[in-house]
Amino acid sequence: MSETHTIIEELKSFATEEKRLFLPYFFKTGKGQYGEGDVFLGVTVPYTRKVAKAHKDTSMDTISGLLASEYHEARLCALLIMVRMFAKGDEETRQRVFDFYLGNTARINNWDLVDLSAPYIVGKYLLDKPRDILYELSESNLLWDNRIAIVSTLAFIRNNDLDDTYALAQKLMTHKHDLIHKATGWMLREAGKRDPRILYDFIDSRHTTIPRTMLRYAIEKFSQEERKYLMRKE
Structure with missing residues (x-):
């Protein structure tokens, strides 16, 4: 056997x-x-x-x-x-x-x-290596490659390295699947725990284009007043 x-x-x-x-x-x-x-x-x-x-x-x-x-x-x-x-x-x-x-x-x-x-x-x-592969995965036709790309950045976030999370989030904002929106919102939320102001500014400047599911996940830790403002549609 x-x-x-x-x-x-x-x-x-x-x-x-x-x-x-x-x-x-x-x-x-x-x-x-x-x-x-x-x-x-x-x-x-x-x-x-x-x-x-x-x-x-x-x-x-x-x-x-x-x-x-x-x-x-x-x-x-x-x-x-x-x-x-x-x-x-x-x-x-x-x-x-x-x-x-x-x-x-x-x-x-x-x-x-x-x-x-x-x-x-x-x-x-990839903590101490180039991250090009993540951008390739984010453009793959395979849903799970896309999720691997963004969720992998959790390791960077825990190392206070946030740039790739935001860059990949920007790329994945046009993705059509809720599973990617949820994962990306999750990573943005985790990045926001490290520096809330960067997340706030990222969302505020994109609040009309970011998918609603991604947005809701990303801003969970903000105050009710901040969430209401960032969810505005105008």
């Missing part, structure tokens, strides 16, 4: 019928929805983390097998192992994980998979 199969069987042991029925609804797997066709075992994130931790020293072949799985939780488990591998690895290992991650973004195909991995692999790898 391969380790990939073993890990999937371990994940199945933590599955519940209640979650198996609920998660496809929560992650929008219906026809035409962003998660169309995704398959869930019914395992919650804490249990997926538990399995990932138990197999933290697995091989890249096993990770590749998990990431190729039809099961959402298997792909998440692969990503959580990669996050740990990246955090504990030397520079060669970190580059290998980073390259593998970007070579498999089509399998990182739901918002939780992106959000639990991109800042900790892509963002951290």
